[in-house]
Amino acid sequence: MNFYNILKYWDIHDILEITRDKKIKPFTDTNNLRRHAEQQLTQQHLTLSDIEADAKKLLHELQVHQIELKMQNEALLIAQAEVEANLKRYTELYDMAPVGYLTLGRDGTIHQINLKAAKQLGLFRAQLKQQRFSIFISADSLSVFNDFLSGVFAGKTAQSCELTLLPLERCPTLIVQIEAIANDDDQTCRVILVDITERKGNEEQLELANLVYQAIGEAIMVADADNRIVTVNPAFTELTGYTLQEAVGCSTTLLKSGHQNEGFYQIMWHALETTGHWQGEIWNRRKNGETYLEWLTINTVYDDQNNVRHRVAMFSDITDQKHAEQTIWQQANFDSLTGLPNRHMFYERLAQEMKKSQRMGLPLALLFLDLDHFKDVNDTLGHGKGDLLLKEMAQRLLNCVRSTDTVARLGGDEFTIILPELHEQDSIERLAQDILCQLTKPFELAGEVAYVSVSIGITLYPEDTDNIDVLIKNADQAMYAAKDQGRNRRHYFTISMQEAALTRMRLINDLHDALAERQFRLAYQPIVELTTGAIRKAEALIRWQHPTCGLISPAEFIPVAEATGMIIDIGEWVFREAAQQTAQWRTEHYDDFQISINKSPVQFQKEGNGHLAWFDHLRELGMPGQSIVVEITEGLLMDAGALITGQLLAFRDAGIQVSLDDFGTGYSSLSYLQKFDIDYIKIDQSFTRNLSPTANDLALCEAIIVMAHKLAIKVIAEGIETQEQCDLLTAAGCDYGQGYLFSRPVSADEFNKLLVAERH
Ligand code: C2E
Ligand code: MG
Ligand code: MG
Numbered sequence: 001m002n003f004y005n006i007l008k009y010w011d012i013h014d015i016l017e018i019t020r021d022k023k024i025k026p027f028t029d030t031n032n033l034r035r036h037a038e039q040q041l042t043q044q045h046l047t048l049s050d051i052e053a054d055a056k057k058l059l060h061e062l063q064v065h066q067i068e069l070k071m072q073n074e075a076l077l078i079a080q081a082e083v084e085a086n087l088k089r090y091t092e093l094y095d096m097a098p099v100g101y102l103t104l105g106r107d108g109t110i111h112q113i114n115l116k117a118a119k120q121l122g123l124f125r126a127q128l129k130q131q132r133f134s135i136f137i138s139a140d141s142l143s144v145f146n147d148f149l150s151g152v153f154a155g156k157t158a159q160s161c162e163l164t165l166l167p168l169e170r171c172p173t174l175i176v177q178i179e180a181i182a183n184d185d186d187q188t189c190r191v192i193l194v195d196i197t198e199r200k201g202n203e204e205q206l207e208l209a210n211l212v213y214q215a216i217g218e219a220i221m222v223a224d225a226d227n228r229i230v231t232v233n234p235a236f237t238e239l240t241g242y243t244l245q246e247a248v249g250c251s252t253t254l255l256k257s258g259h260q261n262e263g264f265y266q267i268m269w270h271a272l273e274t275t276g277h278w279q280g281e282i283w284n285r286r287k288n289g290e291t292y293l294e295w296l297t298i299n300t301v302y303d304d305q306n307n308v309r310h311r312v313a314m315f316s317d318i319t320d321q322k323h324a325e326q327t328i329w330q331q332a333n334f335d336s337l338t339g340l341p342n343r344h345m346f347y348e349r350l351a352q353e354m355k356k357s358q359r360m361g362l363p364l365a366l367l368f369l370d371l372d373h374f375k376d377v378n379d380t381l382g383h384g385k386g387d388l389l390l391k392e393m394a395q396r397l398l399n400c401v402r403s404t405d406t407v408a409r410l411g412g413d414e415f416t417i418i419l420p421e422l423h424e425q426d427s428i429e430r431l432a433q434d435i436l437c438q439l440t441k442p443f444e445l446a447g448e449v450a451y452v453s454v455s456i457g458i459t460l461y462p463e464d465t466d467n468i469d470v471l472i473k474n475a476d477q478a479m480y481a482a483k484d485q486g487r488n489r490r491h492y493f494t495i496s497m498q499e500a501a502l503t504r505m506r507l508i509n510d511l512h513d514a515l516a517e518r519q520f521r522l523a524y525q526p527i528v529e530l531t532t533g534a535i536r537k538a539e540a541l542i543r544w545q546h547p548t549c550g551l552i553s554p555a556e557f558i559p560v561a562e563a564t565g566m567i568i569d570i571g572e573w574v575f576r577e578a579a580q581q582t583a584q585w586r587t588e589h590y591d592d593f594q595i596s597i598n599k600s601p602v603q604f605q606k607e608g609n610g611h612l613a614w615f616d617h618l619r620e621l622g623m624p625g626q627s628i629v630v631e632i633t634e635g636l637l638m639d640a641g642a643l644i645t646g647q648l649l650a651f652r653d654a655g656i657q658v659s660l661d662d663f664g665t666g667y668s669s670l671s672y673l674q675k676f677d678i679d680y681i682k683i684d685q686s687f688t689r690n691l692s693p694t695a696n697d698l699a700l701c702e703a704i705i706v707m708a709h710k711l712a713i714k715v716i717a718e719g720i721e722t723q724e725q726c727d728l729l730t731a732a733g734c735d736y737g738q739g740y741l742f743s744r745p746v747s748a749d750e751f752n753k754l755l756v757a758e759r760h
Pocket of ligand 1 (some may be wrong): 525540541542553554555558571598599600631661662685718719720721734738739740741745
């Protein structure tokens with residue numbers, strides 16, 4: 001049978017159906033087709049002629065269909081290629097996606113994984129297939145994951161959770177967000193894995209920053225580019241009184257106190273606009289109107305185009321701190337009693353003024369003032385009154401000077417005045433005289449009246465020196481010169497004074513070694529009984545044999561030894577040396593032989609119980625107190641407090657006698673003589689020197705002698721050089737004489753010869 005006839009009666013749709021369903025290419029499985037066609041023909045009782053009539057038509061239709069099918073086939077091929085390309089693209093996308101993709105089984109086994117996820121887990125993909133995903137999950141996150149996975153398979157909706165992954169070595173810990181949805185097979189699920197480690201870190205940082213912002217003690221105010229407050233922190237509210245709600249939206253001038261002028265703000269804004277930064281102190285105002293000082297730091301935040309986005313102001317209240325600082329500064333620089341600059345401040349001002357003086361080419365003067373006998377005021381009226389006097393003194397000094405001058409108190413009763421910009425030196429003299437005059441006026445001290453005077457030393461910069469320390473020293477030296485010349489006066493510094501000071505300094509240095517180097521010796525000068533000529537007494541006088549300068553007079557070095565305190569050790573040496581020598585002469589010559597030892601007021605003041613050691617020493621030598629006479633000066637009695645009185649009485653009780661040296665030169669007060677139980681007075685050699693039968697001094701000497709005898713005090717005349725003087729004094733009733741007429745002060749050996757000679 002003809003193949004085409006068969007086909008004629010087969011519905012073309014059937015053919016297409018077959019080819020589609022059975023995947024049979026059209027016209028290829030002819031056996032089947034024929035069988036099918038024959039069946040149809042048989043059923044319909046058709047003749048072959050009928051069939052042939054339609055054959056041509058059918059053939060044509062078939063040809064058309066064939067072409068159609070061809071075209072459809074081509075379209076199918078194209079579609080298939082497209083699907084394959086899409087699949088490839090999808091696979092590539094899947095593999096290369098920047099997020100991790102996985103397919104997990106119900107038990108968490110990894111079925112599929114993309115490159116990103118494999119990388120996140122730190123392994124190659126091949127190593128990960130069929131691994132349990134849970135092995136990469138931190139212990140903390142494990143239960144979260146298990147619940148998550150069950151949730152995924154239980155519901156149809158996507159689930160998500162956060163996990164901490166612990167990938168293999170060398171890979172950092174990850175925090176991931178995973179999202180999953182079950183596949184239709186309900187055996188696997190698709191998982192997306194996003195690394196949120198950095199985001200989490202940022203979030204934590206932000207949280208921390210916010211915490212700091214909220215908790216920090218410093219007030220913070222953030223403003224926008226238009227200076228409108230954007231936010232403030234709680235410390236801001238606490239400090240200023242404005243809440244966040246009140247502050248936000250306001251201008252930053254909200255806190256302005258008006259204490260700063262426009263210039264201040266101009267400088268601030270200039271800095272902010274040029275550098276974006278400003279820092280400094282500023283007075284601002286709280287909500288309650290109170291002003292306070294703050295330490296303010298402003299920083300600027302810029303956007304990408306470098307436009308101002310925000311200004312961040314941080315500040316703290318430093319009002320109390322400032323007050324404390326000011327108090328400390330005040331205490332460190334000013335004298336609390338008088339309110340005048342203290343030594344520290346004085347030094348600074350002087351340095352400043354010296355610089356200014358140098359710049360301007362105008363000299364300055366430095367005055368050093370020391371009250372005369374201020375100690376007496378303190379001792380007699382008490383320290384309270386002494387303080388009042390110093391305050392009044394400060395006031396009087398301030399009244400004498402110009403506003404540009406500096407009056408300072410260095411301590412005690414020492415004051416200084418800096419006179420800068422001296423156009424004429426006369427002004428120094430005028431000021432000095434004015435001060436001297438002002439201070440002679442009585443001081444009214446709460447019911448008491450006191451009189452003082454002042455000694456002023458003056459030095460000039462740059463004339464005398466250009467060194468600040470030397471300048472101060474000069475003024476100090478000049479002040480001492482004023483004191484030496486009788487106080488209540490001014491004295492200018494001179495070069496010779498400086499030389500004297502230098503010598504004095506060398507003297508001090510050398511004096512330090514003199515005792516250890518055994519450079520001291522004692523000279524003895526006889527004190528002769530005028531009526532008999534007998535030598536039963538001597539005065540021990542110290543001598544310093546300086547290794548290079550030769551013999552130095554005690555008049556020169558004793559004041560230095562007193563000023564430096566070295567007199568204590570020296571005096572001790574004198575006493576022991578003299579006592580030792582006297583012990584010898586008492587045994588060898590006269591057992592009533594007596595030695596006079598000069599004792600400085602400084603020894604009395606500084607030694608305290610030093611006299612007890614003397615008593616012990618005398619006991620050791622087996623000598624009675626009567627073998628010693630202590631020579632003191634009137635000044636000692638003038639200033640005598642309980643300490644000195646006690647020592648003098650202790651001497652008396654021990655049998656040691658007391659002689660008042662240089663009588664007539666000081667205060668020569670009779671009441672002292674009685675009060676302190678003086679045994680001898682020594683008429684000063686200045687009286688003896690001028691003695692003549694007609695001189696006033698003779699009358700004076702006679703009066704002293706009579707008066708002393710009335711008080712049962714013996715009199716020794718010092719400095720007898722001539723027989724006439726000796727005769728006059730003897731006639732006046734003087735008991736003893738001392739002077740070159742009898743003997744100069746001589747060495748122990750020489751003195752011994754005198755004693756030997758006397759006995760024969
Ligand atoms: P002073 O206690 O008044 O001693 C008497 C001074 O007059 C001695 O001077 C003596 O050498 C001197 N002199 C004695 N006779 C004559 C004379 O006829 N004519 C003249 N022009 N002078 C005479 P010197 O030894 O230079 O002592 C001076 C002062 O030094 C003493 O005066 C005394 O105040 C002090 N001094 C001496 N030795 C010591 C000592 O060991 N300790 C203390 N603290 N002071 C001492
Ligand atoms: Mg003496
Ligand atoms: Mg004397």
